[in-house]
Amino acid sequence: MxxxxxxxxxxxxxxxxxxxxxxxxxxxxxxxxxxxxxxxxxxxxxxxxxxxxxxxxxxxxxxxxxxxxxxxxxxxxxxxxxxxxxxxxxxxxxxxxxxxxxxxxxxxxxxxxxGSLSAFAATEPGAGSDILSMKTRAVPNGDHYVLDGRKCFITNGSIADVITVFAYTNPARKAKGMSAFVVEKGSAGLAYGKNEDKMGMRGSVNSELIFEALAVPVQNRVGEEGEGFANMMETLDGSRLFAASQAVGLAQGAVDEAVGYARERVQFGGPIASLQAIQFMVADMVAYTEAARMLTYRAARLLDEGKKRQITRFCAMAKFVASDTAMKVTTDAVQVLGGYGYMKDFPVERMMRDAKLIQLYTGTNQIMRLVAGRDIFRGD
Ligand SMILES: Cc1cc2nc3c(=O)[nH]c(=O)nc-3n(C[C@H](O)[C@H](O)[C@H](O)COP(=O)(O)OP(=O)(O)OC[C@H]3O[C@@H](n4cnc5c(N)ncnc54)[C@H](O)[C@@H]3O)c2cc1C
The missing domain is CATH 1.10.540.10 (Acyl-CoA dehydrogenase/oxidase, N-terminal domain)
Incomplete structure (x- = not known):
């Protein structure tokens, strides 16, 4: 450790x-x-x-x-x-x-x-993995920009006091034409669409945000015009580390539930923990969780050391390894608990529903493999 x-x-x-x-x-x-x-x-x-x-x-x-x-x-x-x-x-x-x-x-x-809450608003109905296809625009007009567009799935969206919004200031320049802005709750021109009803990670708020001729003061632009995409990518490196850490914790929680239950549950005259089939399953759960944890800590250390060349690859790898592990471990935890694992009286069914989301957000695990794979073959 x-x-x-x-x-x-x-x-x-x-x-x-x-x-x-x-x-x-x-x-x-x-x-x-x-x-x-x-x-x-x-x-x-x-x-x-x-x-x-x-x-x-x-x-x-x-x-x-x-x-x-x-x-x-x-x-x-x-x-x-x-x-x-x-x-x-x-x-x-x-x-x-x-x-x-x-x-x-x-x-x-x-x-x-x-005490105030914030949110990160990049995703749009037509721009998820392909984030450069976003439609939200910020057009300069004197001492402010006029923001128009729509974001979806935004965590904390409708409850955040401060929202960091990504928009094109020069769409023709693609990645170099995106900028970030701080938008405050209560701004004229900010409206909320629906809050999502989700499979898991319930209690967390995910909202649609609608910007209609919203005036953002120039001083609320984050950095220079055109720096938004680089800022988004740097933030996502961290965000992928956080998602990996969330997945490791979730997997550990499921391991603890499964081990505790296997010790107590008696079938065929003894605890199911004495059955080799259960021991093999739990051995895998513990080993993969520990491996995911080590990779996640490695990514965290690279961020702390500012090792730019390796950060993106390791944060992406930690995110897909840890969340795939959490998905498998939580599913196996349900198996260890048998029929009781499927019931809401025990936490493992919730854990399994929560794990699914971590394979999807802050870049899907397909995109994480794409990011890591491209980096491996970049050749420098
Ligand atoms: C609960 C929740 C919370 C979220 N919170 C936020 C938030 O706070 N802020 C924010 O900005 N966004 C947020 N998101 C958005 C999230 O990051 C996106 O959902 C995610 O990036 C995927 O985009 P998409 O859903 O449009 O899927 P799509 O991009 O439409 O992907 C659909 C499928 O196609 C695959 N795919 C797409 N392109 C490729 C490719 N090139 N190669 C291989 N496979 C590909 C994907 O992996 C996926 O399996 C959140 C999403 C959810 C579900």
Whole structure:
């Protein structure tokens, strides 16, 4: 296991307490009611967990990516949906933190560390994997831009106070013609479409956002015109690490449930844990979860060390390995629990539904393999 310093241990111990006392007892209810857990946002804010990656000057703790990955992992053992609040939050503020002006950072980052929520809005009905086909436009008009377009599936979308929106300022230039903007909740011209009713990761809000002649002040442009796509890709490297950490935590949660159940469940006069068929299945579950964890920590370390050449490939690989592992491990956990695994009285069916999403979002696992494969053969 990776050695941590005292401060990192202290943060993780706080997270474990929060998970045990406040998140684990709510996990089934968050899923069944499909209600956004505002109480957990409050707990995160009280414990300095809303934006740990931010430096102290903006209200964070200057956490390394590795520590944040471990925080996400701990929470996801009990509730990946509760962890997704922090992931969407980071996706929303990282573009501002890495390329925003000082004014933007001072205006928005402290708010996001202390209780406000953010969102990252790239995907559109016609632009998912093919994100460069997006239609949202930002046209300059004096001291502001006029934003028109529509985004979908946006995590935290309709509840976010601050939304980082990607739009073309010069569509002809494709990747070099995209820019990012900070849009505030309540802006004239911002409307919300439907909130999605999902298979899993319930309790998390996913919304359609509609921009109609929305005036965004020039000072709310994040970085220079044309930097949006690069900013999006840098943010997605981190986001893929967070998704991988979420998947590792989820897989570990399922392993723990399966092992505990196998010890207790008696068939043919003994615990099913004594059956080799169960031991083989659980051995695979534990081994693949551990392997996914190591790859995920490796990706986190590369981000912390700023190893640009390797970051994108390793974050993509960690994301598809960990989420494919979570899908297999949670499915096997249902198998270990037999018929009871299929019932809502036990958490493993929820875990299986939650795992599916991680194979899809922040770039599908087909796209992750495409990103890694291209990089492997890039030849430098
Ligand atoms: C619950 C949820 C939350 C989300 N949150 C956000 C968010 O906060 N912000 C945001 O911007 N987006 C968000 N997304 C969007 C998410 O990132 C996209 O759904 C994802 O990138 C895939 O896009 P798509 O759904 O349009 O699928 P498509 O791109 O239409 O893909 C359909 C299928 O085709 C495959 N495919 C497509 N192109 C290729 C290719 N070139 N090679 C091989 N296979 C290919 C895909 O892998 C997939 O299997 C969220 C999505 C969901 C479901």
């Amino acid at each position: 990776i050695p941590l310093n005292d401060e990192q241990e202290m943060v993780l111990n706080t997270v474990r307490d929060v998970v045990r006392d406040r998140i684990a007892p709510r996990a089934a209810e968050i899923d069944s009611k499909d209600e956004f857990p505002w109480d957990i946002v409050e707990v995160y804010a009280q414990n300095g967990l809303l934006a740990p990656l931010l430096p102290e000057q903006y209200g964070g703790i200057g956490a390394e990516y590795l520590l944040f990955a471990m925080i996400i992992e701990e929470i996801s053992k009990a509730s990946p949906s509760a962890a997704l609040i922090l992931i969407a939050q980071a996706d929303g503020f990282l573009p501002i933190h890495s390329r925003g002006s000082d004014i933007l950072k001072e205006t928005y980052l402290p708010r996001l560390a202390s």
